[in-house]
Amino acid sequence: MSPAAESRAVVLLSGGLDSATTLAMARAQGLVCHALSFDYGQRHRAELAAATAVASALGAAEHRTLRLPVGELGGSALTDTALAVPEPGTPGIPLTYVPARNTIFLACALGWAEVLGAHDIFIGANAVDYSGYPDCRPEFIAAFETLANLATRDGVEGRKFRIHAPLLHLGKAEIIHRGMALGVDYALTSSCYQPADDGQPCGRCDSCRIRAQGFADAGLADPLTRKFTL
Amino acid sequence: MSPAAESRAVVLLSGGLDSATTLAMARAQGLVCHALSFDYGQRHRAELAAATAVASALGAAEHRTLRLPVGELGGSALTDTALAVPEPGTPGIPLTYVPARNTIFLACALGWAEVLGAHDIFIGANAVDYSGYPDCRPEFIAAFETLANLATRDGVEGRKFRIHAPLLHLGKAEIIHRGMALGVDYALTSSCYQPADDGQPCGRCDSCRIRAQGFADAGLADPLTRKFTL
Numbered sequence: 046m047s048p049a050a051e052s053r054a055v056v057l058l059s060g061g062l063d064s065a066t067t068l069a070m071a072r073a074q075g076l077v078c079h080a081l082s083f084d085y086g087q088r089h090r091a092e093l094a095a096a097t098a099v100a101s102a103l104g105a106a107e108h109r110t111l112r113l114p115v116g117e118l119g120g121s122a123l124t125d126t127a128l129a130v131p132e133p134g135t136p137g138i139p140l141t142y143v144p145a146r147n148t149i150f151l152a153c154a155l156g157w158a159e160v161l162g163a164h165d166i167f168i169g170a171n172a173v174d175y176s177g178y179p180d181c182r183p184e185f186i187a188a189f190e191t192l193a194n195l196a197t198r199d200g201v202e203g204r205k206f207r208i209h210a211p212l213l214h215l216g217k218a219e220i221i222h223r224g225m226a227l228g229v230d231y232a233l234t235s236s237c238y239q240p241a242d243d244g245q246p247c248g249r250c251d252s253c254r255i256r257a258q259g260f261a262d263a264g265l266a267d268p269l270t271r272k273f274t275l
Numbered sequence: 276m277s278p279a280a281e282s283r284a285v286v287l288l289s290g291g292l293d294s295a296t297t298l299a300m301a302r303a304q305g306l307v308c309h310a311l312s313f314d315y316g317q318r319h320r321a322e323l324a325a326a327t328a329v330a331s332a333l334g335a336a337e338h339r340t341l342r343l344p345v346g347e348l349g350g351s352a353l354t355d356t357a358l359a360v361p362e363p364g365t366p367g368i369p370l371t372y373v374p375a376r377n378t379i380f381l382a383c384a385l386g387w388a389e390v391l392g393a394h395d396i397f398i399g400a401n402a403v404d405y406s407g408y409p410d411c412r413p414e415f416i417a418a419f420e421t422l423a424n425l426a427t428r429d430g431v432e433g434r435k436f437r438i439h440a441p442l443l444h445l446g447k448a449e450i451i452h453r454g455m456a457l458g459v460d461y462a463l464t465s466s467c468y469q470p471a472d473d474g475q476p477c478g479r480c481d482s483c484r485i486r487a488q489g490f491a492d493a494g495l496a497d498p499l500t501r502k503f504t505l
Contacts, residue, residue: 113343118387145386148426152382156375157348180426188425192418196378196410 053077053163054209055154058108060095061236062256063169063212066224068103070211071167073227079161080105081154085143086116086124091244095235102230111153115143141238141251147180148189155193155206164199170210174217174259176251186210217259225265232268283307283393284439285384288338290325291466292486293399293442296454298333300441301397303457309391310335311384315373316346316354321474325465332460341383345373371468371481377410378419385423385436394429400440404447404489406481416440447489455495462498 054071058064058080071078082096093110100108116124124143147170154166170181179185190208194200212220224231236256237246246253246269260267284301288294288310301308312326323340330338346354354373377400384396400411409415420438424430442450454461466486467476476483476499490497 109348111344111347114341115383115386117341118339118383119390142428143386144389144428145382145423145426148382148422149379149386152375152378153345153348156345156373156379159374160349179428179431182425185422185425188418188422192378192415192422193375195412195415195418196375198372198374198409201409 054165060092067169069227218262290322297399299457448492
């Protein structure tokens with residue numbers, strides 16, 4: 046079901062290509078968007094600056110970055126610099142998986158949404174061209190929506206929350222086409238798991254490869270200035 | 276199902292009566308307990324000191340306090356000093372409800388559990404003598420367990436998580452009796468929503484009243500030094 050126009054939504058915004066496109070889609074529905082980013086100790090902190098730029102460019106009503114030191118609990122190459130970001134092609138769920146990350150992010154989004162009186166929560170999860178994370182699958186999104194409506198005052202009183210993952214079944218090239226049509230400036234986004242200090246992507250990690258393949262499949266040049274080619 | 280002895284568990288520990296009893300129950304099952312508290316901007320910060328004392332007294336292997344600034348998102352009398360803690364008897368879910376609190380806490384516990392290789396998570400949620408929060412009900416706990424096993428690498432690979440809420444169906448007097456039998460020192464715990472700077476409970480809030488009624492029903496004196504009587 047489409048949310049009512051002019052109502053509020055919370056949009057999880059990492060600063061990457063997918064979440065930027067998701068924010069553009071929510072804005073295109075006429076929603077007043079409250080964007081939420083997390084400083085969780087990720088080594089790819091360039092995405093936090095990207096999130097701020099994207100939120101502003103796409104007309105978010107508000108953008109907050111919540112500091113969640115879940116990286117201190119360890120266990121992921123995305124937050125622990127003692128662990129190397131794996132090369133693509135490693136079988137199984139990669140070491141860049143952050144335990145329970147989307148559960149934690151959606152839980153915080155849910156709390157903020159209830160405070161704001163928003164009942165639509167957007168997440169750029171994608172189960173096609175992705176890294177194989179369990180918390181990017183449709184069954185996870187559906188289970189979180191069920192939980193949300195049991196966990197909250199609004200949910201039990203009949204003001205139901207909806208978790209929107211509009212990219213869930215789209216390939217990366219299709220996501221890029223839709224974002225371009227909505228005016229997303231992908232030059233502002235950051236996808237790399239281990240960018241250099243100046244924000245330059247590494248060109249080797251899973252996330253860089255998936256992005257490059259997406260632009261290639263879309264027949265478009267990635268507007269992001271970068272040092273690598275496919 | 277009971278967890279295997281000598282395995283690890285994550286126990287949410289607020290420092291109150293219920294979570295202290297829950298930790299004692301997990302320890303009594305022979306579990307190596309990793310206790311997790313949250314500094315979320317709560318006005319009743321005395322409970323953080325209580326949690327540290329309780330974890331030590333009950334032999335937790337480790338106790339961590341994670342700073343989560345969810346209070347900055349507003350919306351609760353427990354985190355916003357501009358809102359008064361309501362008097363008991365106010366109808367409906369009280370203003371002390373913190374949006375999505377147990378969802379956020381369990382999400383963090385889940386992430387830490389996966390890092391530790393623990394698959395048993397304990398929460399002192401109680402649906403009998405409680406404040407009517409939606410995220411203290413059995414259906415919420417069950418939905419979170421379902422989510423946990425869809426959200427995580429361990430869950431999808433068949434190393435299932437179990438969410439234990441051993442107090443869920445117990446009255447407060449029964450909780451106190453069980454805790455006393457397990458050697459819980461309730462003098463270390465803190466229940467009040469708005470304690471004085473020296474940690475003295477107010478004696479008026481919902482939480483103080485429920486605790487006092489529990490000790491009265493149990494026919495026991497609350498060992499906590501306090502200024503109030505029922």
